[in-house]
Amino acid sequence: MREQAESPAHAARQRDASADGGTPPVIDAAFARWLADRAGQLLLQVREDMGFADGGALKAAGDKAAHDLMRSELARWRPSDAVLSEEDDGSRLAWPAGDEAARPDRLGANRVWIVDPLDGTREFSEQGRTDWAVHVALWTADCSSPSCLAAGAVAMPARHRTLATDHPPAYPPLPLGVATGGPIRIAASRTRPPSFVTALAEDIGAELVPMGSAGVKIAAVVSGDADAYIHAGGQYEWDSAAPVAVASATGLHASRIDGTELKYNQADPKLPDLVVCRKDLAPRLLAALQRHLPLT
Numbered sequence: 001m002r003e004q005a006e007s008p009a010h011a012a013r014q015r016d017a018s019a020d021g022g023t024p025p026v027i028d029a030a031f032a033r034w035l036a037d038r039a040g041q042l043l044l045q046v047r048e049d050m051g052f053a054d055g056g057a058l059k060a061a062g063d064k065a066a067h068d069l070m071r072s073e074l075a076r077w078r079p080s081d082a083v084l085s086e087e088d089d090g091s092r093l094a095w096p097a098g099d100e101a102a103r104p105d106r107l108g109a110n111r112v113w114i115v116d117p118l119d120g121t122r123e124f125s126e127q128g129r130t131d132w133a134v135h136v137a138l139w140t141a142d143c144s145s146p147s148c149l150a151a152g153a154v155a156m157p158a159r160h161r162t163l164a165t166d167h168p169p170a171y172p173p174l175p176l177g178v179a180t181g182g183p184i185r186i187a188a189s190r191t192r193p194p195s196f197v198t199a200l201a202e203d204i205g206a207e208l209v210p211m212g213s214a215g216v217k218i219a220a221v222v223s224g225d226a227d228a229y230i231h232a233g234g235q236y237e238w239d240s241a242a243p244v245a246v247a248s249a250t251g252l253h254a255s256r257i258d259g260t261e262l263k264y265n266q267a268d269p270k271l272p273d274l275v276v277c278r279k280d281l282a283p284r285l286l287a288a289l290q291r292h293l294p295l296t
């Protein structure tokens with residue numbers, strides 16, 4: 001749909017373009033934080049300008065405004081790098097190996113920014129909800145970890161909080177309840193929790209904590225408000241790259257639900273499942289996951 005020149009999203013972007021964003025940091029991790037914060041402030045403005053009467057229009061305007069801002073700032077400040085954004089045309093398509101003409105730039109690049117301009121789009125469109133985020137991650141070919149995530153930032157603008165790898169958050173404290181045998185708290189999708197997670201939670205005496213946005217759920221594990229995030233059934237690289245970069249920099253466990261490594265900038269951007277948790281919980285959760293793995 002073509003955007004009206006006078007639409008609230010357009011007006012918000014115009015204001016942002018004329019605002020002095022200043023010169024961003026040179027260090028990639030600090031740049032990721034800067035970019036996520038810029039997009040986050042713009043999203044707050046879009047929400048304020050449009051209100052919540054038309055949720056569909058608000059979601060579309062938010063996705064577009066944040067994507068356009070990130071694309072243009074990345075083109076301006078990191079012109080040699082490739083970008084994978086949820087809102088790019090064809091972003092979800094897997095590259096069929098061998099078809100050189102269709103090969104996306106990112107697969108031959110040394111540095112790729114993997115961005116989700118608005119994660120938790122549904123929650124963004126609901127008045128009063130703060131569980132939505134902006135994700136900015138940097139993947140590099142020259143790396144020592146399997147994920148090859150060199151930097152990441154998760155902005156949660158409606159919570160006035162940004163987590164990023166320039167200053168990785170402290171490792172979460174062991175909650176008193178868990179230390180004394182209380183239930184493990186597993187963050188799960190508020191609107192489409194994987195059905196096997198309910199059975200798994202019953203099996204290990206855990207309680208589910210529903211919330212929106214993959215970034216917000218991983219941030220809850222980082223802050224100690226949840227003990228784990230488990231997801232399966234579908235997701236893409238942009239949903240987890242930035243929060244996994246932060247969780248890993250914090251020292252948390254992050255893997256596929258079968259315990260294998262999370263890998264990014266792959267020919268197929270689908271990355272359908274993951275588990276993020278404190279290291280002490282990983283053996284127990286991975287064992288429980290083995291008993292409850294969903295059939296694919």
Ligand SMILES: Nc1ncnc2c1ncn2[C@@H]1O[C@H](COP(=O)(O)O)[C@@H](OP(=O)(O)O)[C@H]1O
Pocket residue numbers: 086116118119120121122188189190191192211212213214232233234235236239
């Ligand atoms: N089964 C599925 N298939 C594809 N994407 C999914 C999914 N379940 C969750 N996601 C994506 O993961 C993000 C977090 O979802 P949830 O809030 O339900 O936990 C959302 O990203 P977006 O908001 O960027 O689309 C959502 O679209």
Ligand SMILES: [Mg+2]
Pocket residue numbers: 116118119120214238239
């Ligand atoms: Mg997302």
